[in-house]
Amino acid sequence: MNFVSTRGKVNNIGFIETVLMGLANDGGLLVPEKIPQIPAEKLEALSKLTYQELAFEIFSYFVEGEIPENELKELIEKSYSTFRHPEVTPVKKVKDNMFVLELFHGPTFAFKDIALQFLGNLYSYVSKKTGETIHILGATSGDTGASAIEGVRGKEGIRICILHPHGKVSKVQELQMTTIDDQSVLNLAIKGTFDDGQRIIKELFADVDLKNKYHLRAINSINFVRILAQTVYYFYAYFQVAKENEGKNVNFSVPTGNFGDIFAGYLAKKMGLPVGKLIVATNENNILEGFIRDGIYKPGEFQSTYSPSMDIQVASNFERYLYYLLKEDSKAVSELMENFKSEGKIVVNTEQLLQVKKDFAAHGVVGEECLQTISKYYEDTNYLLDPHTACGVAAYEQCNDSHEVCVTLATAHPAKFNESIERCEIKQSFPEQINELFNKPQFLEVIEADKNEVVHQLETLFRFSAN
Numbered sequence: 001m002n003f004v005s006t007r008g009k010v011n012n013i014g015f016i017e018t019v020l021m022g023l024a025n026d027g028g029l030l031v032p033e034k035i036p037q038i039p040a041e042k043l044e045a046l047s048k049l050t051y052q053e054l055a056f057e058i059f060s061y062f063v064e065g066e067i068p069e070n071e072l073k074e075l076i077e078k079s080y081s082t083f084r085h086p087e088v089t090p091v092k093k094v095k096d097n098m099f100v101l102e103l104f105h106g107p108t109f110a111f112k113d114i115a116l117q118f119l120g121n122l123y124s125y126v127s128k129k130t131g132e133t134i135h136i137l138g139a140t141s142g143d144t145g146a147s148a149i150e151g152v153r154g155k156e157g158i159r160i161c162i163l164h165p166h167g168k169v170s171k172v173q174e175l176q177m178t179t180i181d182d183q184s185v186l187n188l189a190i191k192g193t194f195d196d197g198q199r200i201i202k203e204l205f206a207d208v209d210l211k212n213k214y215h216l217r218a219i220n221s222i223n224f225v226r227i228l229a230q231t232v233y234y235f236y237a238y239f240q241v242a243k244e245n246e247g248k249n250v251n252f253s254v255p256t257g258n259f260g261d262i263f264a265g266y267l268a269k270k271m272g273l274p275v276g277k278l279i280v281a282t283n284e285n286n287i288l289e290g291f292i293r294d295g296i297y298k299p300g301e302f303q304s305t306y307s308p309s310m311d312i313q314v315a316s317n318f319e320r321y322l323y324y325l326l327k328e329d330s331k332a333v334s335e336l337m338e339n340f341k342s343e344g345k346i347v348v349n350t351e352q353l354l355q356v357k358k359d360f361a362a363h364g365v366v367g368e369e370c371l372q373t374i375s376k377y378y379e380d381t382n383y384l385l386d387p388h389t390a391c392g393v394a395a396y397e398q399c400n401d402s403h404e405v406c407v408t409l410a411t412a413h414p415a416k417f418n419e420s421i422e423r424c425e426i427k428q429s430f431p432e433q434i435n436e437l438f439n440k441p442q443f444l445e446v447i448e449a450d451k452n453e454v455v456h457q458l459e460t461l462f463r464f465s466a467n
């Protein structure tokens with residue numbers, strides 16, 4: 001399959017090149033040239049598959065022979081063998097019309113493992129085939145970092161550098177990233193926010209000379225593989241829930257930060273999966289909610305919340321959606337993004353706003369609503385929601401009609417965010433793997449949120465790897 005950039009200046013590149021390019025060389029994001037359409041009979045056949053078999057079928061539409069079938073199957077098997085649940089992403093019924101899709105059974109207890117276990121294995125596969133050293137550079141609001149490091153550590157030919165906002169991630173997130181004693185892993189704690197980190201890495205990736213010189217590769221959701229791997233569980237969950245709820249709309253409520261996870265749902269829908277509403281759940285950093293309400297996308301002041309992995313102002317995947325909203329007109333996307341750079345906002349017209357409202361519903365959780373949702377569900381159903389999932393559940397309550405069913409994506413395990421759970425006066429017990437982290441030494445460098453400092457640190461890491 002061919003991929004193109006949302007800004008039109010990169011065309012006709014294949015799947016592997018898309019993975020390696022990450023951010024498109026023209027500063028845009030890579031998308032499939034044509035979204036594959038899955039007919040109803042095929043969907044029926046897919047509904048009977050295991051998670052791994054389903055992943056193979058979905059990936060095959062995009063990989064189109066670039067990886068031999070048996071090797072792709074092996075990559076998938078290996079990636080999901082590290083999960084603690086045989087179904088990989090089980091669906092649990094919490095109450096009559098509400099299900100949670102548990103995406104936290106991977107090594108780092110957050111949904112990022114689903115894509116990053118696969119991407120880690122894929123990078124290692126490519127490195128072996130080409131002999132190329134892979135240097136990964138990423139920014140994290142907490143979960144991506146841990147998950148990416150876990151996905152690549154110990155694999156030959158790969159070095160990884162992760163930027164996280166100093167003091168703005170949960171204790172468990174910090175420990176998961178920084179307790180790994182490995183010379184090929186570098187943790188940079190920047191004095192700033194996630195948005196600062198994301199801006200710095202986007203600038204570095206946009207510098208094509210630098211990117212090529214260091215073989216810089218992306219693990220953030222600017223990389224299309226992240227999106228692709230995440231579409232699989234929308235299919236998986238839809239099939240399970242639709243079977244038992246015939247004739248009802250199946251909606252998805254998605255705790256959203258960088259718009260990656262919800263975009264995967266949008267892609268699944270575009271491929272022909274008959275999902276109902278896609279509900280965008282945000283916290284106080286509610287730029288996306290504002291956009292869906294008024295058609296104006298305008299990042300403002302960063303706010304620290306109970307759900308830190310969603311503390312993001314500039315959602316990098318939003319450009320992928322804009323591309324489809326503007327009917328795949330890359331010139332129009334480029335103009336809007338130029339405008340965004342100079343004026344700090346994106347405004348769509350009335351007709352486009354109508355389409356936005358057809359595509360998404362939205363709810364921004366504010367104040368104590370997140371904690372109240374955790375307490376209420378713990379009391380009523382004995383199910384302990386993590387604070388991100390709680391935002392999703394609160395949005396379900398606002399946006400789901402009584403005759404519809406809804407699947408809320410449970411994006412993390414509550415043990416990762418005990419700071420918020422404790423505020424609800426709930427005592428939880430930690431899984432063994434998380435308990436172990438508290439006694440380990442930490443490895444990290446605290447630096448200014450400055451591009452040149454990051455480059456300096458990268459040079460040290462890569463000099464080591466050249467030996």
Ligand SMILES: *Cc1c(COP(=O)(O)O)cnc(C)c1O
Binds near residue numbers: 221258260310
């Ligand atoms: C990353 C993350 C999100 C947000 O996902 P996006 O793809 O950035 O929208 C939500 N919840 C948790 C726990 C996360 O780690």
